[in-house]
Amino acid sequence: MVSKDAFWQRQRRAPLYEALVRHSRRQPHPFHVPGHKMGRSFDREGKQQYGPLLPLDLTELSGLDDLHQPEGVIAEAQALAAEAYGAEETRFLVGGTTVGNIALILAVCRPGEKIVIQRNCHKSVYHGVILARANPVFVVPAVDPATGVAAGLRQEDVERTLKEHPDAKAVFLTNPTYYGMGIDLRQMADVVHRFDIPLLVDEAHGSHFGFHPELPASAMQSGADAAVQSTHKMGTAMTMCSMLHLRGQRIQRSRLFQALGMIQSSSPSYALLASLDLARRHMLTEGVSELERVLPLLQRLRERLASLSWLALPELTENSVFATLDPFKLMLDLRTQALSGYELQQVLEEHAIFPELSASRHVLLAASTGTSAADVEKVWQVLERINPPQTGGVYPIIQTGGIPSSSFLREQAMAMHEALDADRAPIPLEAAEGCIAAEMVIPYPPGIPLLVPGERIDRQALEWLLAMRQQKLRFHGVHDPNLATIQIVT
The missing domain is CATH 3.90.100.10 (Orn/Lys/Arg decarboxylase, C-terminal domain)
Structure with missing residues (x-):
């Protein structure tokens, strides 16, 4: 049994980042790519912003390991990530969750084989099916009647589909959705595993899950065989940085790693990779306290927004079609025909508030551990001053997220x-x-x-x-x- 002290002693390290810093401090003579030579040749104006990062923008040098054959500091960093996120094995991705999704499908499906897929999944899942030349069996998601947003899959629909297609090689679903809605993954994993096939989860928006009691459990904690997290979306890694987490033996890992080797860059950015190392350490050593700080701010904002008659936020109730709701996702659901989501976005941006997305009836705000009290207060101040005329009725649901399930058939x-x-x-x-x-x-x-x-x-x-x-x-x-x-x- 590993002691807590040993765990924390390990997790306070960032081996890949530390190796880059050690190398740069040697003031080496770089006769290798990239051509800016650790920042010595770079656009003069741009260097004012990029300068501190450029010495860490290195390549596969002695002591810095190789993403495609990790045996040193990258292997150590990935092992620490697996321990932190509850996986047996973790791989770093510098092509976003996209490459993880594609690699998983290439690993489990050969040409002509079936895979059960959530119909409202991300485009990268479809790209994986196309590259694998697999046959998708689509399952239509439940739709939240209050907002019109497609949520997750029902267990009974997945079970029925697997009975109808017993030769399916895996189930691939998205949890949580872009809007933060989730299903009971543990029960779904139990259903899928009764058919002895892997459950694959696009967990792009859930890299923070499982690190606080008020957050849903992660896919790894819930029994999934694989999960791909965009550590840059709700975590603190740099853009493009994701992690692929694995548990169990239902996925042929050699085939998976071969696929990753084919679709990931042969020249991965070490600065990006090191940000994954730091994001893992940050979540454990600082992120938990930041979650404690931000969650009450968001709860208070929700309570204040409830006083505005022209908008609403999704709520988790006994009758909800979703089982979990990420408190860091604030979906402003407009309840007036006098204002569209696009118009609300314009108002917010005039006050330097930049939402994640807008649609005809919705505006989505994505908070994180980096959200400040001033950020939250500014949102309230702007929304409080909006007073659209009450025209009776709701703005028509014609937008990207609110597509009724029947339109997927x-x-x-x-x-x-x-x-x-x-x-x-x-x-x-x-x-x-x-x-x-x-x-x-x-x-x-x-x-x-x-x-x-x-x-x-x-x-x-x-x-x-x-x-x-x-x-x-x-x-x-x-x-x-x-x-x-x-x-x-x-």
Whole structure:
């Protein structure tokens, strides 16, 4: 049994970061990449901001280990992360959760094999299915009736799907959602494991889970076989930095690590990797006390916002379609037709408050351990002064997160990878009903595809796309970013 003192003695270290600092202090003569030579040659103005970081922007040198064959300080840093996050093994990712999701699917699926997938998952999951040439079996999420936002999967739906498809190789779901809604992962893991297949979790927005009693348990704590966390989203790592956590023997790890080696850069940023090392240490040594500081601020803000008749926040009740709710996600749900989410975003940004995303009816604020009392007070001061006329009724739900579950039910006329390889042509969006999509249409954020290659474009999908285009939403995955035309299979 490992003592607590030994645990904390280990976790106070940041071996990769420490190795970079030691190397830079030697004042070495760098005859290696990158070309800025530890900051000696760099844009003069930019160096004022980047300067302190450049000496740590190193490469695979003696004593600094190799991400693709970790045996030294990177291996030690990853082992500390696994211990901290409750995993058996952890791998650092510098291509975001995207590369972790793709690698997991490549590891569990061979061409033609089935994988059960949450239909409102991130686009990277679809990309993994396409690269693996796997066959997705989609499960429609529950939808929160109060906000119109697609939440997580129901256990009974997953169990029924696995009975109908006993040859499925894994279940891949998202928990929590972009909006912080989650399911009972422990019960879901029990359901999936009865079929002796792995439960894979995109936990991009849950890297802080499990570190405070008021936060939901993490996927590792709940029995998942693999979880990918965007440590840069709700943690303190630099952008692009994620961790892949593993438990159990249901995933062939050699195949997984081979996939990671193919899709991660062969020249990973050591400055980014070291930020993962520091983010882990920070969460344990400073982050917990910061959680204690921020959580009461957010609770007080929720109580004050409850006095505003024109907006509401999701609440966890006995009748909720979600089982957990992240207190760090504040989804402002508008209850007036006089103000849209886009207009509210403009008002907030005029006061230097920059939300995570906006939609026709919602604005999402993402707090973290770095949120200050002044940040929270400013939000209240601005929202308190808004007094939209009460027009009776709610702003129509036409936005990226609030897509009813029925709109995910669409004929998959051909496999996604076959549709991408097929001959295609652009046609006016208005004329696309009945055609087979040749591209992925992804309202962004949050990056959840409304239409995937190989799906037949029905009337409902077309109406949603026309409405989103009218609202000037941003789209990823499309040839025409204005969506005047759409690529179809010819």
